[in-house]
Amino acid sequence: MSNIDGNDLSSVISENKRYFDEHIRCLSEREVAWLQVYLTKKIGVSFMSMGSTNLHEELINQLARTDNFYAVMHEAFLKMSYALVPEEYFSLLEGSLRARIFFLNFLISEYNYTLESIKISRIMKDIYHYFDKVKEKTTINNNIRFLNNILFIFRDIVSKDNYTKWLKNEEGQLVWTTTYLNEKKLIVSANDDRLSEMELTAIILASLDLIDCPKYTEIIKSSYLYKVSPNKELVIDKMKRAWSQQKYRDAGKTKKPYHLPLTKKTEGRLAKMAQVQGLSETAMLDILINRFYEMEYVDVDGKDLY
Structure with missing residues (x-):
């Protein structure tokens, strides 16, 4: 990649930014973040503030001065089309915090996905990172299959649960259930100072979903059929009994x-x-x-x- 000097610099920058407005500004932050990593490795451009909230502007500001801008971006787009699982496959996760919490904790427990902390606000970014960076050496089809299999077991667990309708935000049930599961070491962690009722509900339900969750090696078997374990049935029954007792005491x-x-x-x-x-x-x-x-x-x- 070469830089431009002289009188043509202004026109080249203007032309490159016009291309950026037409073809790059519409990209998601996930796609722009991937392009930054790719271009850093490919052509050695430095993105000093990687992870900033204005990734789009950062990208164009770094590349606007290069004369082979179009060729560089064309190749990058081509590589990205073969590297990133399309957004549509993440639609269930995008629409359900409960599913996101379940999915991320499945990756952590099953595949030792290491994170400094789990924050509700960035769970989707952490999931994308797993597929875009950690699993970048596998094919898109393998990643899609992996993603769909985990979502399959999540939907199966939810369809057979007997606690979603039981959990209501009444008489302090959310706070009580969180405390109960925490004492039993069954609650998933979330390093957020303040949680809304919706977030707390999602954390509780995902924690219950994860009790005796099948291993991935079991999910991919053709003979696989999810069944609630006796231990999970016992845990849920004891929890409901304990809440009933608490309500009647109160x-x-x-x-x-x-x-x-x-x-x-x-x-x-x-x-x-x-x-x-x-x-x-x-x-x-x-x-x-x-x-x-x-x-x-x-x-x-x-x-x-x-």
């Missing part, structure tokens, strides 16, 4: 006195159950009635059947 002060005659045998069993669970007999009875009601008298969406 609601204890608002209960109305109600006399319900029971046989001595039933009274004894109720007292023993309450003692084991560390609850009052009233709270224990509330849990039993409501749990049976939810099992037999409501549909899968939580609506009354009768």
Whole structure:
């Protein structure tokens, strides 16, 4: 790459910038970032502020003074078309924070993808980086297959879960569930100071999705069929029971006195159950009635059947 001196410099810069406005400004930041890395390796141009928020201007400012600008960019575009997985294959991730959190943590746990920290705001960039840099030596078709297989298991897990509709932002359930999963060392990490309800919900759901998540080697088998593990079923059941107990503890002060005659045998069993669970007999009875009601008298969406 050669630089231009003399009277033609101004016209060349102007012509190059016109080309940039027509053909490069429409590129995504992901594509411009890839071009920066490629051009650094290919022609030795230096991008001193790589990672800045104005990648497009940085690119043109570095290349506008070269006389073979068109040839350089033509070759770069050609190489990029064979290197980057098209954006359309990432559409599910772009539209779902839950999917992004699941996907990134799958890469970290399954493929030792190392990151200094996980930030909600840049998860998509970290996923792109994995495909654009870490896996750049593989073919696009292999990367697409890899991407689709992980998304397949994510969709399968979500379609079979029994906790998405259970999780509601009521009575502090989001905060309680986050604390519960953190104590069980099941919550995924996110180094963000303040999280919205939507972000916290996505973190919780993705954390539950990842419990006993199948290995990639299992996913690619033709005979593969996802089934919720007994351990995961137990974890979810215990979590729901613990939340029910917490709700009834918190609601204890608002209960109305109600006399319900029971046989001595039933009274004894109720007292023993309450003692084991560390609850009052009233709270224990509330849990039993409501749990049976939810099992037999409501549909899968939580609506009354009768």
